[in-house]
Amino acid sequence: MSNFSFPESIKSRPTYARLEPRAGKSYLFVADAEGAEAIIDLASNDKSLMSKSHVIYIPKNTGKKYTLQLEKLNINQLYIGPSYSAAQSRLRHTLVSSHMGLQLYLSGTEGLIGQAQRDAMVAGIPHTAIQSEHRGSIGRRMQCVHCKGITEDVDIDPYVCSHCGLSLFVRDHYSRRLAAFQGVCIDAEEPGNIPTAVELYK
Amino acid sequence: MSGSEKINVKVSKIVLLNDLVTRFEFKRIDGELFPTFSGGAHTIVEMKDGGITRRNPYSLMSDPMDQHSYAISVRRDDEGRGGSLFMHNNVKVSDDMVLSYPVNLFSLDLRAKKHLMIAGGIGITPFMAQIKQLDRSHGNWELHYSARSPSLSAYADDLVSMHPNDVHMYYDSENKSIDLENLLDGQPLGTHLYICGPKGMIDWAVGQAVNLGWPNEVIHYEEFLAPKPGKPFQVMLSASNKLVSVGETESLLEAIEREGVDAPYLCRGGACGQCETVVIEAEGEFIHMDHWLEDKEKLSRKKIMPCVSRFDGKTLVLDR
Amino acid sequence: MTIQFNDETFRGAYTFKNSEWALKRFPFPFHEDSYMYSVNMEQHKGGPAGSIYEKRFDVDEHYLSEMRDRAEVLKEDPLRCQSLPNMTLAGWDLLELIMVSKSEDYPDMFELQRKGDKWRWINKPMGIDDSFTFLDEATLPFGPMEYITRQTQGDFVVLDQRDENLWMDAGMVTTQADWSLDFDIGMNFFEWHAPVPKAHEMGIFVRALKFLLNVQQGAPARRLNWTMTVNPLLDTSPENYHKWGTQKRTITANNIGEKQHLRVELQTFFRLPRSNALVFPIRCYLASFDDLMTVPKWGRRLHRVIRDLPEELATYKGFIDNRPMMLDYLSKFDDGKPTSNGIWPDRETEPLRD
Numbered sequence: 001m002s003n004f005s006f007p008e009s010i011k012s013r014p015t016y017a018r019l020e021p022r023a024g025k026s027y028l029f030v031a032d033a034e035g036a037e038a039i040i041d042l043a044s045n046d047k048s049l050m051s052k053s054h055v056i057y058i059p060k061n062t063g064k065k066y067t068l069q070l071e072k073l074n075i076n077q078l079y080i081g082p083s084y085s086a087a088q089s090r091l092r093h094t095l096v097s098s099h100m101g102l103q104l105y106l107s108g109t110e111g112l113i114g115q116a117q118r119d120a121m122v123a124g125i126p127h128t129a130i131q132s133e134h135r136g137s138i139g140r141r142m143q144c145v146h147c148k149g150i151t152e153d154v155d156i157d158p159y160v161c162s163h164c165g166l167s168l169f170v171r172d173h174y175s176r177r178l179a180a181f182q183g184v185c186i187d188a189e190e191p192g193n194i195p196t197a198v199e200l201y202k
Numbered sequence: 203m204s205g206s207e208k209i210n211v212k213v214s215k216i217v218l219l220n221d222l223v224t225r226f227e228f229k230r231i232d233g234e235l236f237p238t239f240s241g242g243a244h245t246i247v248e249m250k251d252g253g254i255t256r257r258n259p260y261s262l263m264s265d266p267m268d269q270h271s272y273a274i275s276v277r278r279d280d281e282g283r284g285g286s287l288f289m290h291n292n293v294k295v296s297d298d299m300v301l302s303y304p305v306n307l308f309s310l311d312l313r314a315k316k317h318l319m320i321a322g323g324i325g326i327t328p329f330m331a332q333i334k335q336l337d338r339s340h341g342n343w344e345l346h347y348s349a350r351s352p353s354l355s356a357y358a359d360d361l362v363s364m365h366p367n368d369v370h371m372y373y374d375s376e377n378k379s380i381d382l383e384n385l386l387d388g389q390p391l392g393t394h395l396y397i398c399g400p401k402g403m404i405d406w407a408v409g410q411a412v413n414l415g416w417p418n419e420v421i422h423y424e425e426f427l428a429p430k431p432g433k434p435f436q437v438m439l440s441a442s443n444k445l446v447s448v449g450e451t452e453s454l455l456e457a458i459e460r461e462g463v464d465a466p467y468l469c470r471g472g473a474c475g476q477c478e479t480v481v482i483e484a485e486g487e488f489i490h491m492d493h494w495l496e497d498k499e500k501l502s503r504k505k506i507m508p509c510v511s512r513f514d515g516k517t518l519v520l521d522r
Numbered sequence: 523m524t525i526q527f528n529d530e531t532f533r534g535a536y537t538f539k540n541s542e543w544a545l546k547r548f549p550f551p552f553h554e555d556s557y558m559y560s561v562n563m564e565q566h567k568g569g570p571a572g573s574i575y576e577k578r579f580d581v582d583e584h585y586l587s588e589m590r591d592r593a594e595v596l597k598e599d600p601l602r603c604q605s606l607p608n609m610t611l612a613g614w615d616l617l618e619l620i621m622v623s624k625s626e627d628y629p630d631m632f633e634l635q636r637k638g639d640k641w642r643w644i645n646k647p648m649g650i651d652d653s654f655t656f657l658d659e660a661t662l663p664f665g666p667m668e669y670i671t672r673q674t675q676g677d678f679v680v681l682d683q684r685d686e687n688l689w690m691d692a693g694m695v696t697t698q699a700d701w702s703l704d705f706d707i708g709m710n711f712f713e714w715h716a717p718v719p720k721a722h723e724m725g726i727f728v729r730a731l732k733f734l735l736n737v738q739q740g741a742p743a744r745r746l747n748w749t750m751t752v753n754p755l756l757d758t759s760p761e762n763y764h765k766w767g768t769q770k771r772t773i774t775a776n777n778i779g780e781k782q783h784l785r786v787e788l789q790t791f792f793r794l795p796r797s798n799a800l801v802f803p804i805r806c807y808l809a810s811f812d813d814l815m816t817v818p819k820w821g822r823r824l825h826r827v828i829r830d831l832p833e834e835l836a837t838y839k840g841f842i843d844n845r846p847m848m849l850d851y852l853s854k855f856d857d858g859k860p861t862s863n864g865i866w867p868d869r870e871t872e873p874l875r876d
C-alpha cells in the first residue's frame with residue numbers, strides 16, 4: 001500500500017481522500033507512478049466506470065509495474081506517457097473539448113495532482129469538484145519565492161533551489177495557481193547559517 | 203443599525219405589464235445619483251401599511267449602469283400577507299418611499315465560460331439586470347424562460363426581440379417546458395447554471411444538474427421566500443424585556459421592529475443568515491420557513507430566522 | 523495645497539521621517555496594555571478631524587515618496603500587481619471608488635470630470651491629467667486597478683465573493699508585511715491566513731469572514747493591525763527577504779530607538795458595487811521607537827504589550843530575536859503609572875516628552 005497519511009497542517013496545505021465513484025457524463029483520470037493503484041482500486045469497486053473513462057498515466061520510476069494491470073481494465077482510452085509535460089497538451093485538449101458533467105480523478109504524487117488540478121481549473125472545473133488521492137512519493141513541487149523557479153520532487157528540508165542556488169526551507173503553504181509549495185531562504189538573516197538537510201516527514 | 207443604508211425615493215412611474223405584474227420605477231428625492239449595483243442584487247422596499255412597516259425584497263431589474271433610476275417588478279400575490287397587494291393597490295406615482303442600498307445574494311460568477319440562466323415566471327427579474335451587465339462586457343449567456351402563457355410572461359417580447367438567439371421561451375399554455383436534461387447535456391466545461399423561480403423549479407433544476415455530475419459550485423439559485431401569513435402568536439424578547447404579539451399578516455421580524463427593538467437583517471427572505479436569533483425557551487411548534495438553518499439546527503429548537511419563520515404554541519422566548 | 527510632501531526614501535539611506543503633524547495622527551494600535559487577536563472591526567465612517575480615519579483614503583506627507591517607492595518595486599518585479607481575468611470589473615469599481623472619494627475629500631488635489639463614460643482625472647500632486655473611457659481598458663496606460671493604485675498609498679487586495687468565502691483574486695502589493703501576492707493570489711480567506719498562528723483555533727477567521735461577507739455597499743468597515751520592522755522599509759516582501767533579512771540583525775542598544783519601527787496597518791473594507799467584490803486596502807504607517815516615546819502613554823503601553831506578547835505571536839511577527847533588546851529600551855519609558863483606555867495620546871493631560 002502506497003498511502004501516506006500527512007500530519008495535520010495549516011489550512012492552505014492540500015488534503016487528499018480516497019477516490020470514489022460519482023455521478024457524471026464522462027470520466028477523466030490523470031495519474032502518475034503509484035497513483036495507478038488508486039485507479040485499480042476504484043475500478044474494482046465499479047466495473048462499468050472504466051469503459052467510459054479516459055486515463056492519462058505517467059509511470060515515472062515505476063516502469064511497467066502498473067501498466068499491464070491498467071491495460072487489463074478495459075479502459076475506453078488509455079494513454080501512457082513519459083512525463084507530465086509530454087502529456088499536458090493532450091490533457092488540455094481533452095479538457096477544453098469536454099462537457100459539463102465530466103468527473104476528474106487525480107492520483108499519485110503531489111506534483112502531478114497539483115499540476116493537473118491547475119490545468120483543470122483553467123478549463124473551468126472548480127478545484128473542490130476534483131477528486132484527488134495521494135499515492136507514492138512524498139516529494140514536493142516547490143517554488144522558490146525569490147527567483148520563482150520550480151524545483152520538482154523535493155524530499156529534504158532545507159533544499160537548494162535548482163535555479164538560483166539559495167538554500168530554502170520547505171513550507172506547507174501551498175498555491176493551487178502555481179501548483180507548488182513555497183520555499184523561503186533559510187539563512188536570510190544570518191547568511192551561511194544553514195542547518196543540515198533532513199528528510200521530510202522523518 | 204440593521205439592514206443596509208437607506209435611500210429616500212419618489213415613485214416616478216408605474217407600468218402594468220400584465221394581469222399580475224407591475225413595474226415600479228423610482229427617482230431619488232435628493233437628486234443625487236443612485237449607487238451602481240451588480241446584476242442579481244435586490245433592494246428592500248419599505249411600505250407603511252397602516253400601523254405595520256413592511257420591508258420586502260425585490261430584485262433590481264433596471265440597467266446596473268443607469269444611476270438615474272431604479273426599477274423593480276412586483277407580482278401580485280393574492281394569498282400573501284399583503285406586501286405585494288400594498289404595492290399594487292396603494293402605491294401611486296410621486297409617493298415617497300424608502301429603499302435600501304442594493305445587496306447581492308445572487309451574483310454572477312465572472313469566472314464562468316458561459317452563463318446558463320433558467321427563469322420561471324417573476325424569477326425573470328434578476329436576470330434582466332444580469333443580462334444588461336453581461337452584454338456590456340460581451341459575456342457569453344443564454345436564457346431559458348418559462349411562463350404560464352404569452353400574456354403572463356413579463357418582458358418576454360423585449361428579450362426575444364433584442365436577443366433572438368439567446369432567449370428561449372416556454373409556455374405552459376402551449377404545453378412547452380424546458381427539456382433540461384438535453385439542455386444540460388453538452389454544455390461546455392466551465393458553464394455556470396443560474397436558476398430563479400418557484401421552489402419546485404429550483405429543486406427540479408438543481409436535482410437534474412447534480413445527477414448529471416455538475417458541481418455544486420457552479421449551480422446558483424435565488425428564491426425569495428415571501429413570509430407567509432399564519433396564526434397570531436406571542437413572543438417574549440428577553441434582552442429587551444418585551445412581550446410582543448405577532449399578527450396574522452406580519453412576520454416575527456416585523457413585529458419585533460414594530461416594538462422598537464433593533465434586530466439585524468439583510469435579505470428578509472430566509473436566505474442570508476443575518477437575522478438568526480437564539481431561542482431561550484420554547485413550548486410549541488416551530489414553523490421554520492427559511493433555507494438558512496441546517497435541518498439539525500431546526501430540530502435542535504435553539505434557533506429561528508424571524509424574517510420568515512413563525513411559531514405555534516404556548517411560550518417562545520428569544521434572546522433579542 | 524495643504525499638505526507639504528516629504529522628499530524621502532524607504533530604502534538605501536532611509537531618509538523617511540515623520541513630521542510632528544504625522545506623528546500626532548499616527549494610529550497607535552493598542553487600546554489597552556496588552557494585545558491579543560480580536561475581530562476588532564468598526565464602521566469606516568470618518569473620524570476626528572485631521573485623523574487618519576477622517577477620509578476614505580488618507581493622503582499624507584509621504585504620498586509622493588511612497589508612490590515613487592511603489593514604481594521602483596514594480597519596475598523590479600511586475601508580479602507585485604496582478605489581477606485574475608474575472609477581476610477586471612472589480613478593478614474599474616476600485617478606480618471609480620478612489621477617484622470619486624479622493625476628488626470629493628481632497629478637491630484641492632484631485633479632480634474628476636465625468637460626461638457619461640468619458641472621464642477626465644486630474645491628480646495635481648503627481649502631475650497627472652488623463653482622459654479615458656470608463657470600462658474601456660484600451661484607453662488607460664495600465665489595467666484599471668494598477669492605474670489607480672499606482673496613485674494611492676497602501677496595498678490593495680481585491681476579493682471575489684463566492685461559495686460563502688472571499689477569494690484573493692487581484693491585488694497591488696508592494697508594502698506588505700512579509701507575504702507574497704504572487705504566491706497567495708487565488709487563495710480563499712482561510713488559505714491566505716493559514717500561516718497566522720493561534721487565530722484559527724480561536725475562531726477569529728471564521729468570525730471575521732462572517733463579518734466581511736456581510737459588508738454592504740455604502741457601509742465600509744475598518745480595523746488596525748500591526749507588526750515590527752527594522753528601518754523604515756516599506757517593501758518587506760518574501761521575494762526580497764534574502765536581501766533585507768540581514769537588516770534585522772543590525773539593531774544595537776545604541777541605534778534601536780532610531781531603527782526599530784512600529785508598523786501599523788489601517789485595514790479598510792469596501793463593497794464594490796458593480797462586481798459585488800470586496801476591496802481590502804491595507805495602508806501602512808511607520809513610526810520609530812524614538813518618535814513613539816515622545817508620547818508618555820504610548821511609551822508605557824508599548825513596553826507592556828511587547829513584554830507580555832505570547833511567544834508565538836512575537837515569532838510570527840518576526841521580532842522574537844530582537845525582543846530582549848526592545849524591552850531594555852522600552853522599559854526606560856515605563857514608570858509603572860496607569861494608562862487610560864483607548865489609542866489617543868492624551869496630549870491635553872500629559873505633555874510630550876522631548
Ligand code: FES
Nearest residue numbers: 470474475477509
Ligand atoms: S434576514 Fe436574511 S435570513 Fe432573515
